[in-house]
Amino acid sequence: MIAIIGAGKMGEALLAGLLGTGYDPTDVMVVEPLPDHAAQLRERYSVDTVTAAEAARRARTIVLAIKPQDMVSVLDGLAADIPAGTLVISVAAGITTGVLEKHLPGEVAAVRAMPNTPALVGKGMTAIAGGLHATDEHLERAESLLSTVGTVVRVPERHMDTVTAISGSGPAYFYFIAETMIDAGVGMGMPRATAQRLVQQTIEGAAAMLNESGEHPVVLREAVTSPGGTTAAAVRELDRHGVRTAFADAIEAARDRSRALSEG
Structure with missing residues (x-):
């Protein structure tokens, strides 16, 4: 029972x-x-x-x-x-x-x-x-x-x-990214419904490739990133704004909060 x-x-x-x-x-x-x-x-x-x-x-x-x-x-x-x-x-x-x-x-x-x-x-x-x-x-x-x-x-x-910081809180990070991508599309004149459909399917497809290919995320990212292309320009901006460091810091903050909850 x-x-x-x-x-x-x-x-x-x-x-x-x-x-x-x-x-x-x-x-x-x-x-x-x-x-x-x-x-x-x-x-x-x-x-x-x-x-x-x-x-x-x-x-x-x-x-x-x-x-x-x-x-x-x-x-x-x-x-x-x-x-x-x-x-x-x-x-x-x-x-x-x-x-x-x-x-x-x-x-x-x-x-x-x-x-x-x-x-x-x-x-x-x-x-x-x-x-x-x-x-x-x-x-x-x-x-x-x-x-x-x-x-x-x-x-x-x-x-x-x-675990709590990575997978427990993890869905919120992806929703945050999706929200940001949709808003960017709307800001550039695209209808919200279209932007949302594009983002949803892109996330689903990227997750499927990550699961099914067996490749490291770096390999998959580099496959999309042509020298001097649009993706390279986007990644350069993300690096310039310290997005990688911000994500790492956010995950550490979530881990620390989980520890604090256990200590009362």
Whole structure:
């Protein structure tokens, strides 16, 4: 039995992913405190909505899809009801396995996961790290569950804040680039709908080439960049404005914020 505590966007994406890949609704419970949303979930997915205490007692796997600032209070409220052998998976940014273990019974396995928002369309990228009591079986169970919304990789705990900065926050960087490219096209007189279509397909095509070619991004970029051509002129301007350094600094800032969240 799987319990999802918190049915916001990520929690509901996981619920839809589980049910869309063969899990039976009778094997999934959801904890959702808002009555109207709970009713919608029951109608949409035919799952039971239960209290947190009931979920803790009955589930073999618990997914905590809640805000980082709520994590400690939720864990403290659940701890007395969670039996030994339960797997607890957190998808909250910045919450380490150490924090989870501090507020859980000693026989409970903790896994920290960092999915990103493309999970909402089944294209997520999730990294997981196991705590002290997490065995290979626990990690395999977490991988199986999270792979219903995309790709899953295992990383050491020490890399999870970097994961948060790269792939957790990563979609926002690409949306920022897309927004900038569309606005540039509009600024040069192109209809917004046309600019958006051009940018969307360009990003999708570039991502497909990166995934399918096996080439390093530098090789792919150089293939587009003819000497003295339009792309060379654009890249020269990006370098002149320090865009590469700005991106690196932004990713470091996101990593540092993730660390700060874990420290409270």
